[in-house]
Amino acid sequence: MISIEQLSKVYQTKDRKIIGVDDVTMSVEQGEIFGIVGYSGAGKSSLLRCMNILERPTSGKVVLDGTDLLSLSPKELRTARQSIGMIFQGFHLAMSKTVLENVAFALKASKVGRVERRRRALELLDLVGLSDKADQYPAQLSGGQKQRVSIARSLANDPKVLLCDEATSALDPNTTQSILKLLKKINRELGLTIVLITHEMEVVKEICDRCAVMEEGRIVEEGETYHMFAHPQNDLTKRFIQTVLDFNLPKELLEKSKGTIVHMKFTGELAGESIVSDLLKNYEVSGNILHGKVDYIQNKALGTFVIELTGEDAEVQRAIEHVRQKVEVEVLPHDGSVHHSVAGAE
Ligand SMILES: Nc1ncnc2c1ncn2[C@@H]1O[C@H](COP(=O)(O)OP(=O)(O)OP(=O)(O)O)[C@@H](O)[C@H]1O
Numbered sequence: 001m002i003s004i005e006q007l008s009k010v011y012q013t014k015d016r017k018i019i020g021v022d023d024v025t026m027s028v029e030q031g032e033i034f035g036i037v038g039y040s041g042a043g044k045s046s047l048l049r050c051m052n053i054l055e056r057p058t059s060g061k062v063v064l065d066g067t068d069l070l071s072l073s074p075k076e077l078r079t080a081r082q083s084i085g086m087i088f089q090g091f092h093l094a095m096s097k098t099v100l101e102n103v104a105f106a107l108k109a110s111k112v113g114r115v116e117r118r119r120r121a122l123e124l125l126d127l128v129g130l131s132d133k134a135d136q137y138p139a140q141l142s143g144g145q146k147q148r149v150s151i152a153r154s155l156a157n158d159p160k161v162l163l164c165d166e167a168t169s170a171l172d173p174n175t176t177q178s179i180l181k182l183l184k185k186i187n188r189e190l191g192l193t194i195v196l197i198t199h200e201m202e203v204v205k206e207i208c209d210r211c212a213v214m215e216e217g218r219i220v221e222e223g224e225t226y227h228m229f230a231h232p233q234n235d236l237t238k239r240f241i242q243t244v245l246d247f248n249l250p251k252e253l254l255e256k257s258k259g260t261i262v263h264m265k266f267t268g269e270l271a272g273e274s275i276v277s278d279l280l281k282n283y284e285v286s287g288n289i290l291h292g293k294v295d296y297i298q299n300k301a302l303g304t305f306v307i308e309l310t311g312e313d314a315e316v317q318r319a320i321e322h323v324r325q326k327v328e329v330e331v332l333p334h335d336g337s338v339h340h341s342v343a344g345a346e
Contacts, residue, residue: 001193002051002161003027007060008217009046020046021057022217028161033187033194035204035225037240038214044197047214048163051195052084053077065160082109085154089166091146093138099125099149100134106156124152128182144175151182155190162186164196168203180206201240205229205297213237226298230267245304247291254334259310261290262320265328266303275326276307283319285311306332 009021021043028034038044049055051062053069062069064080072080093102103121112120125131128148138146147167154162164183168176184207187194198204204211204225212222213236221234229245232238254261266275280287291306309316323329 001028001030001065002195003061003063004047004051005061005063007047007050007057007062009043009050009055010058019043019217020055021050024060024217024219026212026219026222028193028195029210030193031187031191032209033184033196033207035208035211036195036197036214037199037201037204037211038197039199042214043217044199044214045165046217048165048195048197051163052081052086054086078109082157083160085157085159085162087147087150087154087162087164087167089169091138091143091150093146093149093153095138098135098137099130099141102138102149103153103156106153110157120156121152124155125149127155127186128152142175143171144178147171147175147179148182151179151186155186155192159192161193161195164194166198167196169198169200176203177206183207201244205244205295209298213240224298226300226302229295229297230265230302245293245295245302247293247304247306249290249306249332253290254332257308257334259288259308260316260320261306261308261332261334262323263330263332264305264307264323266294266301266305267327268300275323276305279319279323283311283322284315285309285319 004024004026007021007024008019011018011020024047036044036047046055050057053062057070064084067080069077069080094105097105100118100121103124104117107117107120122131122134125134128151130145130148130152133141133145138149141149167183168179171179180203183194186192196203196208208225210223211225211228212219213234214220215236221228221232221237228237229241232241264275276287276289279285286309288308289305290308291304294301294303296302309319311319320329320331
């Protein structure tokens with residue numbers, strides 16, 4: 001659907017060159033939701049803006065549905081851009097126009113008549129759940145409602161792909177959830193391909209089929225979202241994932257503990273409880289569960305258990321080795337520092 005080939009974007013300021021995007025090659029498939037995550041300055045916006053040539057790449061290619069966008073004339077590019085919708089953190093609505101006019105205005109460039117524009121705009125407002133706000137002005141709306149208007153507007157020309165530039169970053173957690181649900185709905189119902197950039201791994205966890213992690217203009221890791229959460233490779237990816245899957249055990253509890261504290265990670269179909277009960281039945285150790293949580297990513301379970309094992313040292317080690325055959329295991333230190341570089345079975 002979109003393929004980016006060896007794309008670089010270098011900004012020339014008065015006294016130096018700044019590399020925004022550094023030799024990125026990636027592709028987004030038809031119908032998927034693809035997330036690009038990274039800290040501020042990683043190059044996410046630059047990359048996203050290169051996808052619709054809002055920013056002209058310094059080198060490389062952007063191919064949309066077989067068309068090399070950089071080879072188009074300005075007029076051809078304007079037409080091609082109609083198949084790429086975009087929404088922004090700051091909504092970018094026309095404040096002097098009503099909600100309906102904001103959406104209908106996007107159809108101005110098409111050859112559709114006024115009545116048809118109004119009909120289509122109302123239909124889109126219905127899709128985003130804002131039919132009752134058609135005659136209000138953006139200033140009368142909440143942030144979430146403004147983002148719904150901008151989503152409706154972005155869909156006016158039946159785009160093939162929607163680019164989302166930190167679309168939920170200005171919203172509270174509940175509103176973020178409702179906007180993410182809406183994006184998922186239009187992805188599933190309209191088959192719309194979505195590329196989003198975010199600094200929140202939670203957003204990736206909620207809706208992305210695949211994702212990429214960016215740092216200093218480069219993609220440092222890319223893959224299917226569940227796999228990325230279950231088996232992160234890069235340190236930066238691990239840090240992002242911790243922001244979602246982290247657990248905090250009280251320092252005092254760890255310091256006081258006389259046993260061995262074991263962190264286990266369960267992926268896919270493995271049921272954590274049965275492995276734990278198996279362990280307690282077959283080894284002369286006792287266990288005290290300190291933490292247990294199952295996250296669902298792309299409808300697949302990813303479980304975390306922390307258990308304190310006590311017993312003879314050698315028996316505890318045997319028990320740990322046994323579990324290590326089945327799941328990822330890490331023994332946590334007692335000083336309260338929790339590491340997440342879990343090693344063990346795949
Ligand atoms: N117009 C510009 N002129 C000069 N440098 C720029 C320009 N736009 C971006 N940069 C630089 O390119 C690098 C990548 O910026 P970019 O905005 O793409 O990152 P980002 O990951 O989207 O960060 P943020 O989330 O803060 O927007 C940064 O070093 C930034 O300062």
